[in-house]
Amino acid sequence: QVQLVESGGGLVQAGGSLRLSCAASRNIVAYESVAWYRQAPGKQRELVAVFTRLGNINYADSVKGRFTISRDIVKNTVSLQMNSLKTEDTGVYYCNAKDGGDYWGQGTQVTVSS
Numbered sequence: 277q278v279q280l281v282e283s284g285g286g287l288v289q290a291g292g293s294l295r296l297s298c299a300a301s302r303n304i305v306a307y308e309s310v311a312w313y314r315q316a317p318g319k320q321r322e323l324v325a326v327f328t329r330l331g332n333i334n335y336a337d338s339v340k341g342r343f344t345i346s347r348d349i350v351k352n353t354v355s356l357q358m359n360s361l362k363t364e365d366t367g368v369y370y371c372n373a374k375d376g377g378d379y380w381g382q383g384t385q386v387t388v389s390s
Contacts (some may be wrong), residue, residue, distance in 0.1 A: 278302060278379040280371045285384030290363055292388075296356040298371030298381055304347055305329060307373040310354045312345060314386070316367035324369070325356060338364075361388045 279301035288294050296312065304310055311326035325335045325345035333345060344357040354371060366388050371381040 278289045278377070280373060280379055280381035282369065282371050282381040282384040283334060283371060285386045287387045287389065288361055290361060290388055290390050292361050293357070293359045294361065294386060296369055296371075296384060296386075297354075298354045300352045300354070300371075300373060302352070303349070304352050304354060304373070305349055307375045308311070310373050311372045311374075312354070312370055313370045314365075314367040315370070316364070318345060319367075319372070329356065358386070361386075363388050363390050 281299045282296060283294040284296040286294060309326050309328045312324040313321050314324050315321040323336055324339055325343055327333050327347050329344050342360045347354045367386060369386050370383045373379045
């Protein structure tokens with residue numbers, strides 16, 4: 277059974293930084309893709325950044341230039357470095373992995389105060 281465990285969320289002031297980490301129970305290169313999503317209060321879950329098996333990376337327009345997704349194939353982790361945070365980045369951030377199935381972590385709260 278695939279397990280994804282996020283960590284690193286918290287409260288930060290606007291302009292600050294946070295780093296999220298997702299630990300996978302399997303070798304992450306076995307997945308078609310690994311990604312970070314977020315869900316703000318009252319809004320639908322949205323894709324933030326995705327890292328494909330072939331090494332392609334895509335970001336939501338709203339985070340380009342501020343967020344960086346990376347993976348460590350030795351530790352089987354996927355990280356999201358978030359800089360220049362804005363209040364609209366507030367939400368629950370979820371790690372996701374796909375390999376024909378669709379797997380989700382439990383989520384970690386990120387709150388950006390003004």
